[in-house]
Amino acid sequence: MGTILSKELRKGQLVDAAIKVFAAKGYRSASIADIIEAAGVARGTFYLYFGSKLDVFHAVMDRYVELFKERVQSELGRSYNNPLRVRSTMRESVLDWLRFYSRNKDLAKIVFREATAIEPDYEQRCYGLLEECFQHWRETVVKFQKIGFVRTDVDPGFLNMVFSGVLIHVVLHYVIPNPNPDLEMIADQWISFVESGVKARGWHF
Amino acid sequence: MGTILSKELRKGQLVDAAIKVFAAKGYRSASIADIIEAAGVARGTFYLYFGSKLDVFHAVMDRYVELFKERVQSELGRSYNNPLRVRSTMRESVLDWLRFYSRNKDLAKIVFREATAIEPDYEQRCYGLLEECFQHWRETVVKFQKIGFVRTDVDPGFLNMVFSGVLIHVVLHYVIPNPNPDLEMIADQWISFVESGVKARGWHF
Amino acid sequence: MGTILSKELRKGQLVDAAIKVFAAKGYRSASIADIIEAAGVARGTFYLYFGSKLDVFHAVMDRYVELFKERVQSELGRSYNNPLRVRSTMRESVLDWLRFYSRNKDLAKIVFREATAIEPDYEQRCYGLLEECFQHWRETVVKFQKIGFVRTDVDPGFLNMVFSGVLIHVVLHYVIPNPNPDLEMIADQWISFVESGVKARGWHF
Amino acid sequence: MGTILSKELRKGQLVDAAIKVFAAKGYRSASIADIIEAAGVARGTFYLYFGSKLDVFHAVMDRYVELFKERVQSELGRSYNNPLRVRSTMRESVLDWLRFYSRNKDLAKIVFREATAIEPDYEQRCYGLLEECFQHWRETVVKFQKIGFVRTDVDPGFLNMVFSGVLIHVVLHYVIPNPNPDLEMIADQWISFVESGVKARGWHF
DNA sequence: CATGAATGAGGCTTCATTCAT
DNA sequence: CATGAATGAAGCCTCATTCAT
Numbered sequence: 117m118g119t120i121l122s123k124e125l126r127k128g129q130l131v132d133a134a135i136k137v138f139a140a141k142g143y144r145s146a147s148i149a150d151i152i153e154a155a156g157v158a159r160g161t162f163y164l165y166f167g168s169k170l171d172v173f174h175a176v177m178d179r180y181v182e183l184f185k186e187r188v189q190s191e192l193g194r195s196y197n198n199p200l201r202v203r204s205t206m207r208e209s210v211l212d213w214l215r216f217y218s219r220n221k222d223l224a225k226i227v228f229r230e231a232t233a234i235e236p237d238y239e240q241r242c243y244g245l246l247e248e249c250f251q252h253w254r255e256t257v258v259k260f261q262k263i264g265f266v267r268t269d270v271d272p273g274f275l276n277m278v279f280s281g282v283l284i285h286v287v288l289h290y291v292i293p294n295p296n297p298d299l300e301m302i303a304d305q306w307i308s309f310v311e312s313g314v315k316a317r318g319w320h321f
Numbered sequence: 322m323g324t325i326l327s328k329e330l331r332k333g334q335l336v337d338a339a340i341k342v343f344a345a346k347g348y349r350s351a352s353i354a355d356i357i358e359a360a361g362v363a364r365g366t367f368y369l370y371f372g373s374k375l376d377v378f379h380a381v382m383d384r385y386v387e388l389f390k391e392r393v394q395s396e397l398g399r400s401y402n403n404p405l406r407v408r409s410t411m412r413e414s415v416l417d418w419l420r421f422y423s424r425n426k427d428l429a430k431i432v433f434r435e436a437t438a439i440e441p442d443y444e445q446r447c448y449g450l451l452e453e454c455f456q457h458w459r460e461t462v463v464k465f466q467k468i469g470f471v472r473t474d475v476d477p478g479f480l481n482m483v484f485s486g487v488l489i490h491v492v493l494h495y496v497i498p499n500p501n502p503d504l505e506m507i508a509d510q511w512i513s514f515v516e517s518g519v520k521a522r523g524w525h526f
Numbered sequence: 527m528g529t530i531l532s533k534e535l536r537k538g539q540l541v542d543a544a545i546k547v548f549a550a551k552g553y554r555s556a557s558i559a560d561i562i563e564a565a566g567v568a569r570g571t572f573y574l575y576f577g578s579k580l581d582v583f584h585a586v587m588d589r590y591v592e593l594f595k596e597r598v599q600s601e602l603g604r605s606y607n608n609p610l611r612v613r614s615t616m617r618e619s620v621l622d623w624l625r626f627y628s629r630n631k632d633l634a635k636i637v638f639r640e641a642t643a644i645e646p647d648y649e650q651r652c653y654g655l656l657e658e659c660f661q662h663w664r665e666t667v668v669k670f671q672k673i674g675f676v677r678t679d680v681d682p683g684f685l686n687m688v689f690s691g692v693l694i695h696v697v698l699h700y701v702i703p704n705p706n707p708d709l710e711m712i713a714d715q716w717i718s719f720v721e722s723g724v725k726a727r728g729w730h731f
Numbered sequence: 732m733g734t735i736l737s738k739e740l741r742k743g744q745l746v747d748a749a750i751k752v753f754a755a756k757g758y759r760s761a762s763i764a765d766i767i768e769a770a771g772v773a774r775g776t777f778y779l780y781f782g783s784k785l786d787v788f789h790a791v792m793d794r795y796v797e798l799f800k801e802r803v804q805s806e807l808g809r810s811y812n813n814p815l816r817v818r819s820t821m822r823e824s825v826l827d828w829l830r831f832y833s834r835n836k837d838l839a840k841i842v843f844r845e846a847t848a849i850e851p852d853y854e855q856r857c858y859g860l861l862e863e864c865f866q867h868w869r870e871t872v873v874k875f876q877k878i879g880f881v882r883t884d885v886d887p888g889f890l891n892m893v894f895s896g897v898l899i900h901v902v903l904h905y906v907i908p909n910p911n912p913d914l915e916m917i918a919d920q921w922i923s924f925v926e927s928g929v930k931a932r933g934w935h936f
Numbered sequence: 937c938a939t940g941a942a943t944g945a946g947g948c949t950t951c952a953t954t955c956a957t
Numbered sequence: 958c959a960t961g962a963a964t965g966a967a968g969c970c971t972c973a974t975t976c977a978t
Binding site: 148149159160162163167168169 | 967968969970971972977
Binding site for chain 5: 571
């Protein structure tokens with residue numbers, strides 16, 4: 117379109133286009149042609165801002181990592197100190213994660229599907245950030261185990277894996293495909309499941 | 322090289338090679354050259370058995386679907402009628418799924434990573450099969466809810482999503498990367514988590 | 527950057543930059559980006575002074591041709607009339623040519639390496655100028671042949687070719703690469719070689 | 732076109748085409764499209780035999796180096812032991828060099844114009860070979876200086892430079908452009924020039 | 937005058953597919 | 958049946974040139 121934009125705006129516009137395209141076709145199948153078409157710029161313009169296809173993927177990941185970092189920071193601000201509010205705090209936490217990926221569906225698709233395969237460093241970067249979260253939760257779990265709130269045979273590492281697995285699956289197979297996913301319902305189900313499992317009170321299998 | 326094999330054997334040999342290659346490099350990055358090299362076959366030979374690259378991917382998925390069907394069948398044979406054995410039955414079930422993917426790591430990688438992106442129909446096919454399983458479990462859950470074993474506010478659909486999510490995540494991030502994964506430990510953690518959640522007895526959040 | 531200069535000065539600055547860049551990388555490998563970077567000028571500014579990349583090359587050649595013309599003029603001023611001074615006159619001539627290219631190494635590199643390939647007219651232009659020189663020398667040679675100074679079987683055309691070939695080769699492979707080439711030594715060797723060849727006095731092969 | 736050739740034949744055909752194209756347009760200006768058009772093969776075929784444009788240039792240089800090696804070997808076989816035949820031996824030597832480049836005009840063009848700029852190793856390789864020749868000549872010169880055939884103030888290094896310079900210039904500006912160059916004339920002029928310079932007998936400048 | 941963002945033709949390279957042997 | 962040389966569409970990237978500010 118020939119319009120001249122500020123460097124940052126144009127770059128942002130290209131990253132936006134790349135996110136849409138990568139989410140829709142996957143990194144490998146997406147072509148530079150797709151991205152520039154989505155952005156409405158010429159072929160050469162793309163290379164003013166990114167050195168290569170991989171480079172724009174890095175920029176997409178950077179965008180995600182930035183958002184993710186904020187998400188993690190706000191998560192770390194959550195305190196589980198008041199025993200009376202543990203349930204509602206956890207519920208809010210789950211909801212915030214669901215909302216986060218619901219707001220960024222395309223990024224979620226990219227990240228959960230193929231990010232690790234394309235940018236080897238990415239997982240390290242994310243786990244570096246997530247690890248703070250996991251640590252936060254582990255400490256909470258251990259504290260609760262000491263107080264006697266949480267069973268002592270629960271492995272915090274496994275718990276983290278369960279949390280990640282469910283979050284990713286729910287996002288990929290429920291949140292993303294649905295135009296209006298019922299995140300509160302998911303959060304409620306999830307919290308009561310984590311709290312008590314499925315067994316009815318007074319029984320054991 | 323140049324050996325003459327029965328049509329089925331040669332085709333199987335090529336599918337084997339394709340599975341290894343797709344798992345290692347991903348569908349798009351894998352080339353026909355990689356596959357024929359892995360199979361020790363000439364370029365033209367490949368096209369005697371498959372019409373295209375996509376065609377061999379279909380064959381790979383067919384291979385998976387076949388194994389998966391067996392797996393589902395054997396799962397359907399499981400009965401949860403005896404209340405005293407519910408726990409151990411569930412444990413066996415979890416273990417069998419873990420063992421299944423542990424035996425077929427390469428297929429698991431392909432299926433969990435990119436199958437849906439490449440073969441849109443595939444998820445339908447798998448869910449078609451899985452749906453029988455899910456139905457089986459849903460019915461069991463409902464039955465248990467009636468008897469009073471299982472909480473009545475548990476949504477069976479969500480439960481299935483949790484089960485799939487955890488299974489996939491554990492397979493991708495623990496079973497596949499580990500040469501000797503401790504499947505029993507996973508099963509134990511998982512069952513007691515499903516049974517009771519994390520809350521210690523006598524408390525509620 | 528951004529400085530406003532008189533048209534001629536700015537153009538000269540760009541030609542200077544182009545000479546450096548063409549000498550260092552060759553015409554095809556040199557990019558406009560290289561030239562404007564070397565000149566410290568913006569992209570668009572380049573096209574205020576030159577219509578194209580080829581255009582700036584023409585300007586470079588013009589610069590050379592101008593210097594070359596001066597060189598030829600000063601050469602034509604040389605007189606070989608005094609038989610006693612023929613040797614020293616020739617030595618001065620050789621030295622002046624060597625000094626000329628030693629002062630303009632970058633231009634020499636460009637001209638001797640690829641000028642003819644890029645600007646087909648250039649050789650004509652140069653030979654037009656050089657021809658005057660050659661003519662000058664030829665006449666001198668013929669005169670000397672008549673007087674009996676120079677062998678009558680020497681072909682003046684071949685002589686000119688020898689002179690050019692040695693000059694170019696010496697410039698490219700000795701003068702240009704050396705920071706402090708010993709031009710006098712070259713001139714001495716060259717003159718005594720031209721005078722007497724290699725044969726020792728009193729012998730013939 | 733579509734014909735299947737033995738690997739060596741096809742490669743040779745492509746090198747032939749590349750030589751023509753590089754000689755006509757220069758390495759930088761030549762495109763793969765030019766080469767495959769000249770060879771009459773498809774784009775992909777080129778990459779069956781060469782990994783890149785540079786790669787085919789290496790192959791061209793290899794072709795030259797091989798021929799050059801033969802040329803040098805046969806030159807080394809020449810003996811200057813018989814003083815009565817020095818002149819005719821030298822004449823044969825010059826003629827053989829001229830014939831060599833006359834037979835391989837395109838290669839000569841490539842080699843003398845841009846080989847060193849493109850393949851940095853190439854000059855080393857050639858000088859490695861040529862050095863044997865130079866050594867051979869130097870020794871001959873020194874021997875002749877001892878016997879008193881050759882002036883003792885002649886610098887053998889300079890002599891080699893003169894020889895190369897004249898050879899290259901004559902090849903580029905006389906042999907290559909002429910359909911029927913008179914090599915014998917060149918050789919005669921050259922030998923008598925080397926022998927005695929231009930000065931008539933009995934005089935000195 | 938000067939700037940530098942935008943352009944797109946053109947070059948290099950890959951690889952799924954065909955087909956003569 | 959098996960082979961592997963040949964094909965060419967399609968992708969990535971560069972860079973000379975234009976033009977709105």
